[in-house]
Amino acid sequence: MFFHIVLERNMQLHPRHFGRDLRDKLVAKLMKDVEGTCSGRHGFIVAITGIESVGKGLIRDGTGFVTFPVKYQCVVFRPFKGExxxxxxxxxxxxxxxxxxxxxxxxxxxxxxxxxxxxxxxxxxxxxxxxxxxxxxxxxxxxxxxxxxxxxxxxxxxxxxxxxxxxxxxxxxxxxx
Amino acid sequence: MSAEEEENAAELKIPDEFLKAKCLMNSEVALILEHKYEQLQQMGDDPMNQVSQVFEKSLQYVKRFSRYKNPDAVRQVREYPSLCVLGNLCPETVEEAIAMVPSIKTRGRAHDDEAIEKMLNDLSLIKKFE
Incomplete structure (x- = not known):
């Protein structure tokens, strides 16, 4: 069955994307990364419908990449036994x-x-x-x-x-x- | 719930996060995905290149199996305190509904046969008049 569910993911972003449209870049990368993937726990992630929140970024030691915790709403398809x-x-x-x-x-x-x-x-x-x-x-x-x-x-x-x-x-x- | 083996949708034994999450009817998913597809189309590129296979297959599936085509009808069904599964499968009789969704009778929902029948009637009315 399809569900609308909130998931969280830590996104790593390259410093070259920092600027006015950082958030857009982050969302675009998130869509590219997770749409169409499948995990045993949540099933198939069909489409992202909205961003709930973007947390504070944390600069990684050594690489300069920044990790943002992103909460997003998405449509997932998850089959269950007995369904x-x-x-x-x-x-x-x-x-x-x-x-x-x-x-x-x-x-x-x-x-x-x-x-x-x-x-x-x-x-x-x-x-x-x-x-x-x-x-x-x-x-x-x-x-x-x-x-x-x-x-x-x-x-x-x-x-x-x-x-x-x-x-x-x-x-x-x-x-x- | 940890053990995968224990899940059973018939007894509503599914992981907590899904119990809390909102389940969607096929018709609703169709609305959401079509909207998203149109958005991609407006952005210029051929959407077929951009969407994942999962998206494409899901869209085809929900289009084929959505019972309510009209957005208003979908909204009406959603407002109705029924189960998504019934909206997806549209059973015709009470026995069929109970066979499809055994949990309709348990877990404090306490729907008796009459209540279920009324619900099915209302759903089919919405479908008829959409």
Missing amino acids: ILEAVVTMVNKMGFFAEAGPVQIFVSNHLIPDDMEFQTGDMPNYTTSDGSVKIQKDSEVRLKIIGTRVDATEIFCIGTIKDDFLGVISDPGATS
Whole structure:
């Protein structure tokens, strides 16, 4: 889910940027540094929406760089175990399928797809119920539940399931239009 | 909370900082990101070069899955004391809502079925009239 959250970061600034537009430089550098990054704790930092405060700078011994503690508001995307969200299917194979919800990748194993859905090979590999009424293929929209997350330094990867009540392909026509 | 294993959104077991933070509906995120994208466009450069992949993917995602397109409707939903998840998923029945958000019944929120149903009705009304 997306959150609006306040984070803090110590920014190092080169002395050549000191001057009237120091603050602008600081903010521009902050955006460049943190937007698009991902940490296990806070998730993906999507966009900075505002600067809360810029603390007093501290000159580093030896280098002349100055460190400013900056508090900023940002939009983050953080998936949680147990969360239910909607995602777009990006790839289907016999092991299961991959889906994307914003920046995060979710894998749904074939063990976590309802038993009545069978894998069909072909041009458009897909999972289909025996009566053919429900089909999961590339670009389908599915509602799934996250049951596990794996976090490494720069990415969060999730395992999901659609084997539960009210999960699976989104039938609501309003949602797909 | 320290152990990653313990988190479970269904029981609202998420790190403190997120409990305190404001959660955003997809529709709200869409408004924020589109606004930011326009700002970048006005600055002259091609915004596609400037934004990160994460930004781009998020924008596509929230555009695809935002239930309320009209900014006023988004504001109305926000004022309504409901949960962001319900605004994102728009469940139709009470059982569906409870299955989506089990914590709706617990943790002192004390929403009974009737209250939930009323909430869902109001949300769908806002959607209808946006």
